[in-house]
Amino acid sequence: MMKQKDLILYSGLIILGLAAPFLFSAFKVQLTYLCVLIVLAMTWNLQGGEMGYNSFGNILFYGLGMYLTASVQVGMFFPLAEWTESGGEKTFVHTTAQYFQGIGVGLLVAAIIPTIVAGAIGYAILGLRGHYFAICTLGLGIAAGEIAGGIEIIGAGQGFTTPPFPAEIVDPEARGQFFYFLSFFVLVVAFVFVKYIYGSRFRLILNAIRDNEDKAEAMGIQTMKYKIVGWMCSAFFCGLAGGIMGGLIGYIDSTDVAFDGREMGVFMVLMAILGGKGTLWGPIIGATLFHFFKEGLWTFILGWQYVALGVLIVVIVVYFPEGLMGWLREKYPDRFGETIDEKDRKAQVELK
Amino acid sequence: MDFLIFKAPILMVQASLDGILLGILFALIAYGMALQWGVMNIINIAQGDLVILGGYIAYTMYLAGIHPAWGVIVSPIIMYFVGWALYKLVINKVVDRDLFISILATFGIAIVFQQLMNFVFGADVVVAQSEYGTTMLFDNSVTLPNSKIFAAFISVLYAIGLVIYMKRSRLGRAIRATAQNARAAKILGVDTEKVYAATFGINAALCGIAGALISITLTLHPYVGLPYTVRSFMIVIVAGLGNLPAVAISGMGLGLFEEFADYILGTEFRIGAVFMLLVFILVYRRFKLSKKREYLK
Numbered sequence: 001m002m003k004q005k006d007l008i009l010y011s012g013l014i015i016l017g018l019a020a021p022f023l024f025s026a027f028k029v030q031l032t033y034l035c036v037l038i039v040l041a042m043t044w045n046l047q048g049g050e051m052g053y054n055s056f057g058n059i060l061f062y063g064l065g066m067y068l069t070a071s072v073q074v075g076m077f078f079p080l081a082e083w084t085e086s087g088g089e090k091t092f093v094h095t096t097a098q099y100f101q102g103i104g105v106g107l108l109v110a111a112i113i114p115t116i117v118a119g120a121i122g123y124a125i126l127g128l129r130g131h132y133f134a135i136c137t138l139g140l141g142i143a144a145g146e147i148a149g150g151i152e153i154i155g156a157g158q159g160f161t162t163p164p165f166p167a168e169i170v171d172p173e174a175r176g177q178f179f180y181f182l183s184f185f186v187l188v189v190a191f192v193f194v195k196y197i198y199g200s201r202f203r204l205i206l207n208a209i210r211d212n213e214d215k216a217e218a219m220g221i222q223t224m225k226y227k228i229v230g231w232m233c234s235a236f237f238c239g240l241a242g243g244i245m246g247g248l249i250g251y252i253d254s255t256d257v258a259f260d261g262r263e264m265g266v267f268m269v270l271m272a273i274l275g276g277k278g279t280l281w282g283p284i285i286g287a288t289l290f291h292f293f294k295e296g297l298w299t300f301i302l303g304w305q306y307v308a309l310g311v312l313i314v315v316i317v318v319y320f321p322e323g324l325m326g327w328l329r330e331k332y333p334d335r336f337g338e339t340i341d342e343k344d345r346k347a348q349v350e351l352k
Numbered sequence: 353m354d355f356l357i358f359k360a361p362i363l364m365v366q367a368s369l370d371g372i373l374l375g376i377l378f379a380l381i382a383y384g385m386a387l388q389w390g391v392m393n394i395i396n397i398a399q400g401d402l403v404i405l406g407g408y409i410a411y412t413m414y415l416a417g418i419h420p421a422w423g424v425i426v427s428p429i430i431m432y433f434v435g436w437a438l439y440k441l442v443i444n445k446v447v448d449r450d451l452f453i454s455i456l457a458t459f460g461i462a463i464v465f466q467q468l469m470n471f472v473f474g475a476d477v478v479v480a481q482s483e484y485g486t487t488m489l490f491d492n493s494v495t496l497p498n499s500k501i502f503a504a505f506i507s508v509l510y511a512i513g514l515v516i517y518m519k520r521s522r523l524g525r526a527i528r529a530t531a532q533n534a535r536a537a538k539i540l541g542v543d544t545e546k547v548y549a550a551t552f553g554i555n556a557a558l559c560g561i562a563g564a565l566i567s568i569t570l571t572l573h574p575y576v577g578l579p580y581t582v583r584s585f586m587i588v589i590v591a592g593l594g595n596l597p598a599v600a601i602s603g604m605g606l607g608l609f610e611e612f613a614d615y616i617l618g619t620e621f622r623i624g625a626v627f628m629l630l631v632f633i634l635v636y637r638r639f640k641l642s643k644k645r646e647y648l649k
Contacts, residue, residue, distance in 0.1 A: 124638065131451040131455055135585060135630070136630065142627045146623045146624030147624040147628075149620065150620040150624065266459065303471070306463055307467045310461065310467065311464060312460070313460030317457045318446060
């Protein structure tokens with residue numbers, strides 16, 4: 001049963017989440033971004049932090065979801081090739097019902113197909129370990145972007161305009177609110193799911209794989225099966241997040257928006273590390289901090305933001321690899337339900 | 353099959369020559385990567401960006417009115433110090449750590465480099481004109497820029513020089529000793545910290561040479577570094593660490609693959625093909641090893 005303290009915390013957060021677009025009405029787009037970033041960081045953490053498979057390639061599922069949502073949304077009602085050729089909205093107009101039907105089915109497809117893709121390539125890719133896995137997924141993500149940039153039907157190099165929000169809804173707030181609540185809903189689902197995993201045997205298996213895969217296998221765990229399932233979980237939410245972002249941004253470019261390894265692909269890794277890999281709250285805190293930092297600073301250092309990002313990556317990774325939660329854990333171990341044997345600790349210090 | 357390359361077989365000669373000459377250049381970059389991977393156990397994602405930076409040094413000389421070919425001497429000298437400084441600033445803190453940390457940290461360095469180059473040199477595609485002319489072969493149906501031949505020649509020259517240096521010189525011996533067993537080397541009086549800095553510097557210098565050669569044979573752009581990293585990574589995992597003939601051969605193989613992919617799939621899929629090849633090579637190795645219940649280490 002949920003403890004009372006938790007109940008208050010969660011209901012407080014949900015109320016805050018529901019009220020946020022009305023309280024900070026001007027920041028709805030940023031809040032939507034925040035939700036998506038948290039989802040990405042949290043699900044990256046599932047296999048990056050818990051399973052120890054540091055993927056640079058989850059952007060593959062994100063971009064795939066983005067393209068799929070938009071393609072389904074258009075393709076359900078209009079010929080896709082003509083849409084992209086004419087630059088989108090000029091020739092065809094979605095009615096309100098068509099728009100919402102399209103995005104609903106689109107998001108469904110965007111969640112399912114990347115999951116299937118992850119399952120299909122999982123057996124081959126997840127057999128690689130450590131840095132080979134990291135580089136291989138990096139290659140996958142970039143290859144996907146390059147290949148998508150050469151496919152005519154989804155706009156090739158000139159990009160793909162996603163259907164605009166129906167013009168029949170005159171309320172100017174509606175678009176922002178719709179995307180915010182959509183992303184918030186996905187965030188809540190993702191959190192409940194990840195929270196459930198954190199309390200399950202599945203997490204222990206993932207941790208066993210991270211700590212020593214050979215031993216885990218020797219203990220009779222079918223590691224490959226669990227690795228694939230873990231990756232599929234990430235892919236599911238990455239696809240959804242991508243679909244929402246595609247609708248929000250309104251324009252898909254193969255390498256700068258969809259398979260954006262230089263931004264989103266790094267962000268999700270960075271956020272999870274900043275907050276603390278392998279913790280439930282770490283990625284959430286990391287993503288929130290990162291987003292505030294980014295939104296607050298980006299405009300002041302216009303043009304220099306990538307330099308700042310690069311320096312930030314180096315600093316976090318080199319000096320702060322355990323992240324915020326790791327640091328807190330070191331400092332206040334009893335808060336995390338860990339006890340440290342004083343004698344043991346002293347003995348270790350003396351050994352040094 | 354209605355591909356142009358099968359209709360006009362002479363294009364195969366063109367593609368092969370281009371590929372082999374290009375491959376030698378890739379092999380030079382890969383050799384640098386193998387060197388620092390073997391010695392310091394670091395995967396440097398910024399490798400390609402070091403190459404591009406080296407290229408921009410030669411390009412700057414070209415703008416200043418000096419022939420860019422002199423870049424193959426100037427660029428490595430400057431890049432050696434860039435590499436050395438990079439080591440002192442960041443790399444020395446990731447040497448003994450998890451490989452993933454070195455990947456991420458160098459990824460950060462790569463982003464910084466890209467952006468700084470973008471500021472300084474602009475986002476245009478540039479090329480330094482060497483004005484070496486072109487050699488026509490087979491009744492003018494195969495064109496071969498002399499700059500490519502020059503680039504391959506210089507690469508081979510530098511590679512031979514480096515091999516001799518690594519075999520004969522004191523520092524070369526120290527580097528090889530550290531690669532074999534850093535701890536033992538340290539006990540026997542090798543200043544491993546210095547060796548690491550020198551190794552990273554040499555790697556950056558090799559990138560500088562390759563970059564200067566790329567500036568006259570291919571094109572430069574601030575954001576095209578990553579494909580060079582991936583190419584060299586690929587060559588190293590196929591050839592293994594510290595096996596120079598294998599590095600050269602797999603470099604040429606990669607060059608051939610790229611040129612043929614360019615003709616068959618189209619230029620827009622060229623980089624995509626390179627990255628897909630990386631995935632295929634890794635997956636192939638993985639299945640081959642998993643038959644013996646092993647995995648890539």
